[in-house]
Amino acid sequence: MKFGAIYEEYRREQQDKYLAKCSHVEYKRLKKVLKKCRVGRSLQEDCPNGDQQEEGNNESPDICKCNSCTLCDQMFFTELTKEASEIAGCFSSRVQRLLNLHVPSGFLRYIWRVRQCFIDDQQIMVQEGRMLLNYVTMNAIAIRKILKKYDKIHGSVSGRDFKSKMQTDHIELLQSPWLIELGAFHLNCNSSDMDETVGFLKNEFFKNFSCDLTEARPLMTMAxxxxxxxxxxxxCPICLDTLFNPYALSCGHLFCKGCACGAASVGVFAHAVHMTELDMLIKTRSKDYWRQRLREERNEMVKQSKEYWDSQAMLSMGI
Incomplete structure (x- = not known):
């Protein structure tokens, strides 16, 4: 079965489910836009010079030799940018809501613990997490395939350039910090034992997450x-060690909180995200390292506090 058919079947399955109100890539409609470009290309070949072009050209008739196509570009990239932005926003808000329930704070934590005495919501939360992972994966693959098809038809690299632009605009779905947080949540819930029993996801593209903190270069892998x-x-790009108390900045890069604060400039934390689930994962899987970093961070904070108050005392005495 081709991807287009699988994707449309997935869309039909989601109409009455958890992600019914979320945006999706209009894969079928964007393919129709590219199909119109093929028709326009065939009409252009009917011009007087068309026969001469065909004699000296062995390229596929589906390929337009222009780097830019106004017939496609005006609707295609505008529509795709809008859809990718809506999907990224919907995904981040749904993940944020789910993780706030998993790691509640303040009075909500008390209510949640009382609720767990009567109802175990762990299974439901894990299923919602997998649906979100499948949602972002399916849409990311749809975007990748439609951009690849665009480049094939036009014989250009505009689709590849647009993908780079998506990363610059922070709407690249598979590079989102919220995807890393959701992967950490998936591992923290130890949901790998559910991989063979998830019958509620018939067309599932997401397979699993794994995390290896023992190597010299710690990695999280999404298959x-x-x-x-x-x-x-x-x-961490600053201390070159495994992340501790990690934060994702607006640029999408991950840093230790202490390292980012030490190298920060004004306004750098405007849209920072505290990676709570990732911090919990590292704390659980690398306990000795986490405790050592915690001691080092505390000692550094005590040292900086002492230096600050000593300097304030000297200023007040006029020394």
Whole structure:
């Protein structure tokens, strides 16, 4: 079965489910836009110079030799940008809501613990997490395939350039910090034992997450298939060590909180995300390292506090 048919079947299954109100890539409609471009290309070949072009050109008739096509570009990239932005926003808000329930704070934590005495919501939360992972994976693959089809028809690299632009605009779905948080949640819930029993996801593209903190370069890996895998580095770019109390900045990069604060400039934390689930995962799987970093961070904070108050005391005495 081709991807288009699988994707449309997935869309039909989600009409009355948890993600019914979420945005999706209009894969079928975007394919129709590209099909119109093929028709326009065939009409252009009927011009007087068309026969001469065909004699000296062995390229596929589906390929347009222009790097830019106004027939496609005006609707295609505008529509795709809008859909990708809506999907990224919907995904981040749903993940944030789910993780707030898993790691509640304040009075909500008390209510949640009382609720757990009567109802175990762990299974439901894990299922919602898997549906979100499948949602972002399916849409990311749809975007990748439609951009690849665009480049094939036009003989250009505009689709590849648009994918780079998505990363710059922070709407690249598989590079979102919220995807890493959701993967950490998936591992924290130890949901790997559910992989064979998830009958509620018939067309499932997401396979599993794995995390290896023992190697010199700690990684989290998301497997979509046996041949398609995405790796996410868990190394802080500043201290070059495994992340501790990690934060994702607006640029999408992950840093230790202490390292980011030490190298920060004004406004750098405007849209920072505290990676609570990732911090919990590292704390659970690398206990000795986490405790050592905690001691070091506390000692550094005590040292900085002492230096600050000593300087304030000297200023007040006019020294």
């Amino acid at each position: 979509i298939s046996e041949t398609m895998k995405y790796e996410y580095s868990l190394t």
